[in-house]
Amino acid sequence: MISPGGGRLLPASIPFRFLAAALVFHLIGWTALAAGAPLLAATVGGLGLPLAGLHLMTLGVLTVTAMGAGFQLLPVAIQADLPAVWPCRLASWLLLPGVAVLNWGMMTADLVELALGGSAVALALVIFAVTVGLALRRTDRSKPQVRLIVRHLWAALACLVTLAVLGLALLGDFAHGYLDDHRTVAAIHLVVACYGFLGLLAAGFVQVLVPMFALVAPQAERPATIVLATAIAALIAAAAGAFVPAAVIGLGTACLHVHGMVGLMRRRNRRNLGTSFLLVRLSWVMLPVSLAVGLLLALDLLPSWGPPLFALTAIGGWLLSLVLGMLQRILPFLAAIHAARAAQRIPKVSELSTGPILRIQTSAHVMALVTVGTGMVLDIDWLIRVGALTGAAGAAAFIIYAIDLYLRIENLPRARSAAIMRKTGS
Structure with a gap:
């Protein structure tokens, strides 16, 4: 059991191994997109670089970040401890190499690697679902915000199980060809993964993260619950193959969600939110x-x-922008908390600030989306490649930021000890 007192802070190695891997997969994902630019417009969902690049983003960046940040933030969000720490470690040992092997198998069309990587990833997702589910059963639902988050997470976990089953079915179809309509199943898999698991998980956590970072009261329970209910209705329609009704309901739901988030931002007490919320706002538009x-x-x-x-x-545009924007806040937040545990002092903002790097990363991300999108519409391969390489440059800038943040945190205790020694010596 994680102790109630300080146990809601996991060992630093657990969340940071997930987040570090996500930053690396982010760089590899954009690079794979640049390499697969000539194949992108003509792809029909088969194996190859485009499919690998897609899963490097969805699994390697978004899912890895969701699990790493989720394991750490979940106990705080639902005010209940995780059942144990070892499932978090086990999930990382399965997920991180599993994503690498699975994507390599997609690039090389190696069925053995597809089976090994896909099985490891699916097992890691099951461990995540069970761990989170056990934690959700312990929650005190007397508070409206906790009830709201719990509902989002239960719905996200249901989508997680569905997408894992569909993903394994699609991988098996590459070897045995038993699906009558591979493309339709792949489309359902993509919708359930993005708008179901990742989307509902994000919608649940923003109920905590946006009020925390923007210093504003949480969203009211009723409108957020209506958004959740309509989102579930859209996902059910998509799972049944009714994509037109699903898109119509989903579009209305998205507008309601964005309206609620904009309302929170108007009431916020912290006016300057930096580049992080530029990306968050972009995600709400996309x-x-x-x-x-x-x-x-x-x-x-x-x-x-x-x-x-x-x-x-x-x-x-939507999920990656949201995750990158939140990571710009979550990384220094977690780093400061772990530094406080080790050094008995929360670092000042100025000690963790590396604004120029984050501005470069943010600008590169936006330019990459615009350039790649334009290249797709105009069918210009080199423009797609330039945009993807711009995204890779932004990903590299984020890695530099993370390394710099780590070095700043590492130097805090030693710098303080040296200052104390000089003061006592004088």
Whole structure:
């Protein structure tokens, strides 16, 4: 059991191993997209670089971040400890190498690597679901905010189980060809993964993170519950293959969600939120945009670049922007808390500030989305490649930021000890 007193802070190695891996996968994902640019517009969901690049982002960046940050933030959000620490470690040992092997198998069309990597990833997701589920059963639901988060997380876990089953079925179909319509199942898998598991998980955690970082009262329970209910209705329609109704309901739900978030931002007490909330705001814009593109795609009104543009707006524009923006806040937040545990003092903001690097990373991310999207629509391979390399440069900048943050935290205790020794010596 994690002790109630200080036990809600996991050992630093657990969340940071997930987050460090996510930053590396972020760089590799953009690089894979640059390498696969000539194949992107013509891809129909088969094995190869485009599929690997897609899963490097969804599994390698988004899911890895969700699990790493989720294990640490979940006990605080639901005010209940995780059942134990070892499942978090076990999940990392399975997920991180599993993502690498799975994506290599996708690039090389190696069925053995697909089976090994896919099984490891699926098992890690099951461990995450069971661990979170056990924690959810311990919650005190007397507080409206806790009840709201718990509902989002239960729905996200249901989607997690569904997407894991669909993912294994799709991997098996590459070897045995038993699915009648691989593309439709792949589309359902993508929708359940992005708008179901990752989307509902994000919608649950922003109920805590946005009020915490923006210094504002949480969103009211009733409107957020209505958004959750309509989102579940849209996901059920998508799972049944009714993509047009699902996109229509989802678009309305997205507008309601964004309206609620904008309302929170208007009431916030902290005015200067830095580059992190520029990315968060971008994600709120791209959420309804992605669903509008999805609706046009479901109505068969888009040409061959429709599917990759949908993936770009949903994964890169909405989810990745949200995750990168939140990581700009979460990384120094967690680093400061762990430094306080080791050094008995919470570092000043000035001691952790590396604003120019984050501005470079933010600008590169936005430029990458615009350039890659334009290249897709105009069918210009070199423009897609330039945009993807710009995204890779932004990912490299974020890694530099994380390393710099680590070095600053590491130097805090030694710098303080040296100062104390000089003071006592004088």
